[in-house]
Amino acid sequence: MSFQPRRSVLYMPGSNARALEKAKSLDADVLILDLEDAVAPGQKDVAREQVLAAVTAGGYGKRELVVRVNGFDTPWGRKDIECFAKAPIQALCLPKVESAAEVLAVTQVLQQAGAPKDLALWTMAETPRGILAIDEIAGAHPRMAAIVLGTSDLAKDLRVPHTPTRLGLLSSLGLCVLAARAHGLDVLDGVHLDLEDDAGLELACQQGVELGFDGKTLIHPRQIPAANSAFSPTEAAIARAQKVSAAWEQAQSEGKGVVLVDGKLVEALHVEEALRVLAIADAMKA
Ligand SMILES: CC(C)(COP(=O)(O)OP(=O)(O)OC[C@H]1O[C@@H](n2cnc3c(N)ncnc32)[C@H](O)[C@@H]1OP(=O)(O)O)[C@@H](O)C(=O)NCCC(=O)NCCSC(=O)C[C@H](O)C(=O)O
Numbered sequence: 001m002s003f004q005p006r007r008s009v010l011y012m013p014g015s016n017a018r019a020l021e022k023a024k025s026l027d028a029d030v031l032i033l034d035l036e037d038a039v040a041p042g043q044k045d046v047a048r049e050q051v052l053a054a055v056t057a058g059g060y061g062k063r064e065l066v067v068r069v070n071g072f073d074t075p076w077g078r079k080d081i082e083c084f085a086k087a088p089i090q091a092l093c094l095p096k097v098e099s100a101a102e103v104l105a106v107t108q109v110l111q112q113a114g115a116p117k118d119l120a121l122w123t124m125a126e127t128p129r130g131i132l133a134i135d136e137i138a139g140a141h142p143r144m145a146a147i148v149l150g151t152s153d154l155a156k157d158l159r160v161p162h163t164p165t166r167l168g169l170l171s172s173l174g175l176c177v178l179a180a181r182a183h184g185l186d187v188l189d190g191v192h193l194d195l196e197d198d199a200g201l202e203l204a205c206q207q208g209v210e211l212g213f214d215g216k217t218l219i220h221p222r223q224i225p226a227a228n229s230a231f232s233p234t235e236a237a238i239a240r241a242q243k244v245s246a247a248w249e250q251a252q253s254e255g256k257g258v259v260l261v262d263g264k265l266v267e268a269l270h271v272e273e274a275l276r277v278l279a280i281a282d283a284m285k286a
């Protein structure tokens with residue numbers, strides 16, 4: 001089972017040349033080079049050129065590079081998509097997506113621009129309509145690889161406060177995890193805006209793990225360690241996964257379909273979970 005680590009997904013404004021350079025030395029699993037909301041309208045063309053130059057020059061190691069383009073309905077969206085269709089990146093991230101039709105429109109532009117088949121699409125879930133349509137969006141096209149929560153925009157549109165429990169967002173968070181799993185996609189939690197609030201960041205990371213997210217989007221390098229730690233399997237989880245895998249092999253050789261490991265029932269589904277933990281642990285080592 002191969003595993004693509006997406007524990008820590010760091011945004012940076014494509015207009016910030018220093019951040020684009022700094023990112024090369026940071027241990028975020030994924031980088032989102034932003035052309036959308038972190039870039040002022042007057043900086044859009046500069047940001048696009050700067051990001052294209054940066055990814056073309058390389059130096060980012062083997063982690064995933066994702067470019068968040070402007071919305072298709074903006075003056076910059078189509079040009080962004082055409083500009084990065086054949087760039088050395090792994091995915092385009094589409095903001096404020098509200099229908100499968102929007103995803104398909106982008107795939108049409110990518111096809112016309114000669115984009116390679118393995119250029120993936122990530123979509124932001126960050127408006128009420130986008131949340132209500134998340135099932136059709138997740139299943140819109142084979143290029144779909146991940147859903148990213150945009151909890152800043154979503155909290156604004158829902159008129160809910162940013163609180164430690166994220167109570168006003170929980171139904172949206174849960175729906176996106178359901179849609180991602182139903183369509184075999186990864187799903188990434190939203191950002192934590194208070195850079196000084198380390199305890200709140202840790203709580204939000206733990207909540208994201210318990211809600212089923214694969215990782216967390218971040219806005220500052222200081223947030224990377226908390227996300228990498230929270231979304232990596234613990235030593236205890238790895239040890240149990242190894243025990244489950246070994247016990248299952250033994251049980252299978254004896255023609256058994258269930259086995260007890262440390263007093264807990266293990267069936268095929270638990271072995272699937274254990275193999276995923278071991279795949280994640282191997283990827284972390286690599
Ligand atoms: C918030 C910031 C503007 C703060 O930047 P700065 O003042 O430079 O911070 P520091 O001095 O503490 O920086 C320390 C060093 O780290 C580098 N740095 C800072 N931020 C980043 C980053 N994001 N990526 C890479 N490197 C970064 C600085 O250059 C310093 O390094 P050095 O020069 O060597 O000293 C800034 O953090 C920032 O711009 N963050 C990202 C903001 C962003 O991208 N927002 C859009 C995504 S959030 C969003 O909207 C999600 C979604 O759409 C939603 O709706 O929720």
Ligand SMILES: [Mg+2]
Nearest residue numbers: 037126150153
């Ligand atoms: Mg947003």
